[in-house]
Amino acid sequence: MKKIFVFLVAFTFVLAACRKAPKTPFKCDFVKIEEDNFTIVNNDDSPKRPFNVFCKKVDVFGVYIYATENVSEIDLLHTANVMAQYLDNDEDSVVDNQLVLDRMLANQSSMVLFGKENSSKKRKFLRGQNELEGSFIFQDLYGSEIHPNWSFNSPFDATLEEVLHLITHSGFSQVYPSVFGEEKGSDIANAMDKARGGQFEDVPSSYPSNTWYTYDDKTCEYTCQVTEYFYWSLTSLLGAQDFQGRYDEIGHEWKANTPSLVKSMDLTVFNILTDPTYKLPSVLPDGSYRR
DSSP states (O other): OOOOOEESSOOSOOOTTSOOOOSSOOOOOOOOOOOSSOOOEEOTTOSSGGGGGOOEEEEETTEEEEEOTTSOHHHHHHHHHHHHHHHSTTOSSSOSOHHHHHHHHHTTEEEEEESSTTOHHHHHHHTTHHHHTTTOEEEEEEGGGOOTTOOSOSSOOTHHHHHHHHHIIIIIHHHSHHHHOSSTTSHHHHHHHHHHTSOOSSOOSSOOTTOSBOOOOTTOOHHHHHHHHHHHHHHHHTTTTOSTTHHHHHTTTBOOOSHHHHHHHOHHHHHHHTOGGGOOOOSOOOSOOOO
C-alpha cells in the first residue's frame, strides 16, 4: 500500500532543481459537471503561494480539495463525495461529529490532488514547505489511483484510504487524543501494539507469530503506523477490504480484512470503533453523497 503522507507540512524531500510555485494561481479550463452537492471553482483566491499550482477546487463543509489541471473533474468530484460521506455518514446534511470538523477547519486541512505521484506540480508544491510550515495539514492523492467506478474489485479506489487518513489524523486523533491519538499510550495505539505483538517504535525485521497487523514500510514511523492501523481496522469493519483476491493483496500487512475477522481477531479495536460516542462512519462511502 502507498505510504500515508499526512502533513503538518513535513514533506521529507525538496528537489532543488524545481522552480518555485507561481506567483499567481494557475488557470485551467474545466467542465462544469451538473452536481447537486458540489461545485468546482477556480482557485483564484489561493490561500498561499504554494497552492498556486492548483487551478481548481471544491469546498466540502469548509474543507477544500485542491486539484491540478491533470486531475479530471470526475475524479475531483468523486473525492468530494467520499469526503462528504465520511463526515456526514447518514447523509442528513449535518456533519456527524462537529468537533472533528471544527478541528479539521482549525488545522486548515486540505486534500491536494495531482495527476500522478511524480508530477512536476507536486515538486513545485513541495518547494513551499517553509512558507506553509505549521499552517496546514494536508493529504495527497493522485488521479492515477482514483477509481470512481470501483465496485469491490482491483484496482482499489485509494480515495477511500487517503481521505480517511486526513480525517483521522487531523480530526479524530486531535479531538480524542487519549482514544485516537497517534502517540504511544492512546487506546488505539495500545490496540495496535497488541495487533503487532509489541510496541515497536520502528518497523521490526519480522513480527511475532499470530499477529494480524504487520505493516512493513520501514519509512513509516510509529505515528504513521497508528494512522494506517486506524484505516485498515475501520475500512475492514465497513466491508471495503472484503472482496475476491483482496486478502492476497494485503494479507502480508493486514489479515483481519472482514467485519467478522476484526471482531474475532481484534475485539479491542472493534469496541473502540463501534462506540457511538465518537460517531465514526458505519457505512462505506460509495462516492454518491445524497443530502
